[in-house]
Amino acid sequence: MAGKTPPKEEIDDSSAPLIEHLAELRTRIIWSLVAFIIAMVLCYTVWNPIYNFLTQPICAALEDRGQECGLILLKLQEGFFVAIRISLLGGFALSFPIIGYQMWRFVAPGLYRNEKQAFLPFLVASPVMFFVGAAFAFYIILPMAYDFFLAFQQGPLLLPDDPAAGATQPATPMAAIVFQGSVEEYLSLTTKFIMAFGLSFQLPVLLTLMGKAGLVSAEGLAGVRRYAVLAILVLAAIATPPDVISQVVLFTVVYGLYEISIQLVRRIEKKREAELRAQGLWVEDEQ
Incomplete structure (x- = not known):
């Protein structure tokens, strides 16, 4: 037996917005x-x-x-x-x-209008900070890192089939160590550096946005500083090749960004407090 068709007014319209x-x-x-x-x-x-x-x-x-x-x-x-x-x-x-x-x-x-006004600057700042981090890695970190890696070469820095290789033989024979890099290996390493620093420079954007939403506070970020240092050390060890220079530089940069984030969140909190005081809505926290 066929079931009754529900009246039109009883049909759930909640699926329409979902489909849209x-x-x-x-x-x-x-x-x-x-x-x-x-x-x-x-x-x-x-x-x-x-x-x-x-x-x-x-x-x-x-x-x-x-x-x-x-x-x-x-x-x-x-x-x-x-x-x-x-x-x-x-x-x-x-x-x-x-x-x-x-x-x-x-x-x-x-989003509400005030939410759009609050979120839009972060949408613009995110790609800008990524490209700043990528440029920092490409123009500053990579030359330092590759200079460090190439320092482990020894002997004649020419390939054996180079005509000039015979004229540069040292007086004391030694096993030459000469760089012969793979295109894919180099591109992978370079990309890893660029992505690591580009994503690391997102830290102020992320923490400031969370501070704007009230998810984190400057006091809370300062209180977990020691854990943040540990997390940054782990990040530096994972995201960079195993040379001390790259890891120290990445740690220094990310930790500096973390401290900048604390100051930005503190500035947001002061601005929010001033606005609430002007509206007479500010309530002092009980000690």
Whole structure:
């Protein structure tokens, strides 16, 4: 026996907003994917100049030692996968503003005006701080790190098949240690440095946003400073290669950002307190 159709007024309309949200999310994801694919294809067409740019730190370190800048392909398909990796990374970096805008268009309708005004600066600051961290790693940290790594070479710093190698033989025979870097290995190491510092520079943005939302306080962040130091040490050990210089620099930078975050959260708290006092809504905490 067929069941009765419920009256129209009894049908649950709560599914309609959900379907609309899912449709909106689908639209934003499609736009983001289209932007990423277009940017990736563009980067693939110019992957050689991007690769040449990324090899500047190692080339400068090698030239300072009188060595030619050259990386090798250890596998037949390695060059292709290097081009793909460069295209993926470059495509994401190039399309990130559009992806961030699509995320904002999806989230913004559910926010109040004051919430939009509070959240929008952080949406702008996040990519800016990432690129600042990436630039810091590329122009300051990488030259220092590669200079440190290349210092472990010894003997004639020329490859055996180089015509000039025979003229530079030392008086005392020794086993030469000469850098012959893989393209994929170098790109992986460089990317790791850039991502580690780019993400580390998100710390002030994240903690300040949490302070704005009332999730953390300056007093609370200062109270867990010792645990933060331990966490930063672990991060420095995991995110960087096992050389002391890179780990110390990353620890120093991230810890400095943590202290800056405390001051930014404290400034937000003072501003919030001043506004509440002006409205007569401030209540002193009981000691």
